[in-house]
Amino acid sequence: MTATPSPPSIPQRANTGWDRFQRRYAPYIFISPFFLLFFAFSLFPIIFNAYLSVHSWQPGSGLGDMKFVGWRNFSDNLTDPTFWKSLQNTAILALESGVPQHLIALPLAFAIHMGLKRVQSLVTAVYFLPYITSVVAISVVFFTLFSWQYGALNAGLNALHNLPLIGGLFPAEKINWLGEVQYVQPAISLVVVWRYVGWNVLLYLAGLQAIPGDIYEAASIDGATRAQQFRFITLPLLRPTIFLAVTLTLIGGFQLFEEPYVLTNGSGGTGQQGLTTIMYMFRTYNSYSDAGVAAAMSWLLFAVIGVLSLINSRLFGRSGLAGKD
Amino acid sequence: MKYPYTRTLVLALSTALALGSAQAQKTTITVGVFPDLDSVIKAAIPGFNKLYPNIEVKINSLAYADHHNALTTALSTGKGAGDVEAIDFGFVAKFAEGNGMTDLSKAPFNAGQFKSKFVGYTFPQATTQDGRMVGMPTDVGPGSMFFRTDLLAKAKVLPAQLNASWESYIANGKKVVAANPGVFLIPDASEAAQIILRTGLKSGEGMYFDKSNKVLVSPTNARFVRAFTVAKQIRDAKLDARAGAAFSPEWTTAFQKGNLATEFSGAWLVGHMQNWLAKDYAGKWNAQNLPGNTFASYGGSFWGIPAQSQNKDAAWNFIKYLTTNPAQQVLAFKTTGAFPALKAAQSDSMFNEGVAYLANQKTRLLWRSAAAKIQPIDVNRLDPVAEQIVNDALSEVLNGTKDIPTALAQAQQLVERRAR
Structure with a gap:
């Protein structure tokens, strides 16, 4: 590089302080609302949480009462059978609720995309409704369904039991859906699936709309059926969307809190089958008043989610698929 | 550098205020409370102000769970708590931890002097392992x-x-x-x-x-x-x-x-x-x-003073009025059915009346004797x-x-x- 000649003369006005200030800082000022909010509500809590995780502290006593305990909070969690139990519950619930979500949402989105042109938005909106419904309302609805003595589900089963001929196929006794060990997790999963299918449908629809129509046209000219089109065109081209949707479900599933919390009344349900790690963390903070242990638990969960996301990305993400296409 | 300056300013201001209104110097205390207990406070203020015209009581009422959450936050950060805070029995253990609440058993409060006047099990309920007392009992749930x-x-x-x-x-x-x-x-x-x-x-x-x-x-x-x-x-x-x-x-x-x-x-x-x-x-x-x-x-409520309060004396006067004044304890019982923790309030004539919902059974007498028998x-x-x-x-x-x-x-x- 040769030395550049002095720049063409700039009008004197441009060198005033205000103008220079503007040029230099305007972008930062414009972007600052995001960063201020991010620092106050995301970065600071994360750093504070990390700090908390190596301290012993009771919420309710002042900040000055924190005591440094090193890794003790982490080892406490790792030796706590309830923590492992909660992690196991979380994994089962994530699987039980995560897999059906996609097995339903993907074909459903394809059907809506292909079959319904006019009422597509309406149908999507209807499926999306549970996602934006308040959890309290959802809990009321599902209690009315699942309630042991007063639930609609048991009333329906009872009516079926009283039918002639096929009545014997249905149970005579009322089933305590939220009170029996074997039903708690499926009941929670059902609500989660119901709530998030619409969200995934929306994601998949967006992905489907990005696939050019002429590919389908070409395929149908070649004599491909709808099923073949789905298998050989839609699925491969939808892979990035599937990866995104599965990643979101994975993260969401491991952070499950609201549904099991309201359905079990915060108790974790019979046999603690509905106690997820986030619920246990909340309990450790809120009723055990052990903020340090709760903070450490959130970091451990973060590590679990991180590892699983990494595996997911290796298997289905861009890097994992690079060699195959 | 800022701190001494602020302090001088506050000092100067308060001196000015004290000089300016030496006669009617009002202290305002804030009471953090949840429903229905807030109705008890509302009913108590007129009677309290007859005795203490210089203490103004402000009510900050939140839903039951919100109240205790807000109090936790305020005690954690050292800011934002009221001068008097309601604590439901289920939360006593939580707030008994650490030093967020004032120990009422110490001077100048010396709550221990009132112990014999209250239903026996209430004082142990509000007292921590190391002998600190975080609240005065106001109602009980026999x-x-x-x-x-x-x-x-x-x-x-x-x-x-x-x-x-x-x-x-x-x-x-x-x-x-x-x-x-x-x-x-x-x-x-x-x-x-x-x-x-x-x-x-x-x-x-x-x-x-x-x-x-x-x-x-x-x-x-x-x-x-x-x-x-x-x-x-x-x-x-x-x-x-x-x-x-x-x-x-x-x-x-x-x-x-x-x-x-x-x-x-x-x-x-x-x-x-x-x-x-x-x-x-x-x-x-x-x-x-x-x-x-x-x-x-089954439950019960307590009044405590957060350590961060600047008006502990006024707060204590209000708590004493709420808990040790028999007329006020009876008024609370009439207002919301908060069963008095103060024994003197349990001899009111209304204890001999029947409870309409319970087919006019005289259950208050039953509850009174039950309360006396509950173990600490x-x-x-x-x-x-x-x-x-x-x-x-x-x-x-x-x-x-x-x-x-x-x-x-x-x-x-x-x-x-x-x-x-």
Whole structure:
């Protein structure tokens, strides 16, 4: 590089302080609302949480009462059978609720995309409704369904039991859906699936709309059926969307809190089958008043989610698929 | 550099204020409270201001859970708490931790001087292991057995047969359920265990820990074995509605449909029953002592002063008025049914009146004598942890996944690993 000649003369006005200030800082000022909010509500809590995780502290006593305990909070969690139990519950619930979500949402989105042109938005909106419904309302609805003595589900089963001929196929006794060990997790999963299918449908629809129509046209000219089109065109081209949707479900599933919390009344349900790690963390903070242990638990969960996301990305993400296409 | 300057300014300002209004210097105190207890404060202010015209009381009322959350945050950060804060019994252990609340047993408050004037078990409830007192008791929840007279009559069971002992409660309960299809004896079997766990404690024992922090939860502790056994018998006899905790949807529905023959609860339940929970069954409910000649407390409220308060003296004057003034305690009882913690308030003539909802039964006398018989229970900072663990163990026993010795042995391990 040769030395550049002095720049063409700039009008004197441009060198005033205000103008220079503007040029230099305007972008930062414009972007600052995001960063201020991010620092106050995301970065600071994360750093504070990390700090908390190596301290012993009771919420309710002042900040000055924190005591440094090193890794003790982490080892406490790792030796706590309830923590492992909660992690196991979380994994089962994530699987039980995560897999059906996609097995339903993907074909459903394809059907809506292909079959319904006019009422597509309406149908999507209807499926999306549970996602934006308040959890309290959802809990009321599902209690009315699942309630042991007063639930609609048991009333329906009872009516079926009283039918002639096929009545014997249905149970005579009322089933305590939220009170029996074997039903708690499926009941929670059902609500989660119901709530998030619409969200995934929306994601998949967006992905489907990005696939050019002429590919389908070409395929149908070649004599491909709808099923073949789905298998050989839609699925491969939808892979990035599937990866995104599965990643979101994975993260969401491991952070499950609201549904099991309201359905079990915060108790974790019979046999603690509905106690997820986030619920246990909340309990450790809120009723055990052990903020340090709760903070450490959130970091451990973060590590679990991180590892699983990494595996997911290796298997289905861009890097994992690079060699195959 | 800033700090001394601010202090000078504050000093100058307050001097100016003091000079300017030497006669009517008003102190404003803020009271953090939840409904219905806020109605008690509202009713108390006129009487209080007659005695203390210079203390202005501001009310900051939040929903029950929000109030305790906001208080936790305020105590954590050292900012934003009121001068007087209501603490429900379930939260005493939480706020007893750390130094967020003022120790009322110390000078200048010396709350200990009032101890003999209050229902016996209330002071230990508000006192931590290391002897600090975090709140003055204002109302108590003496427990009793509520029962449906019509359902019992149909089974030809007398109330005295139900509450004679836990065995007779179960035996006669079966008759009540048999005579009234669709009716359950009790919302949840675990309630019986909770009562048994709270009674028959040896002196110096808490519910889960003794004075030296030794864990009492164990498969060899007769109290725990008995509690779990009775609850299991109730569940196995299919007498309970498996409704879980009070105010769960299942519990509420069972009440509203009139499908419960008995319930164990505090005197305050009557207010809920007559207002919304069991409106249609007025006159059909009645009350007696808990089974097996036991006495237990269901909740209660306390007034405390956060350490961060700048008006501790005024706050203490208000608390003293709320808790030690018999007329005010009676007024609170009339306002919301908050059963007085102050013994002097329990001799008011209204205690001889019948309770309309309970078919004019004179239950206040029943509650008064029950309150006097409730044992004090020592509080341990790990009580919330132990309670959760024991409740989980009980749920597994009731559910049939574990037998009693196994469940209690595991619970013991879980509690012990927390108690270090």
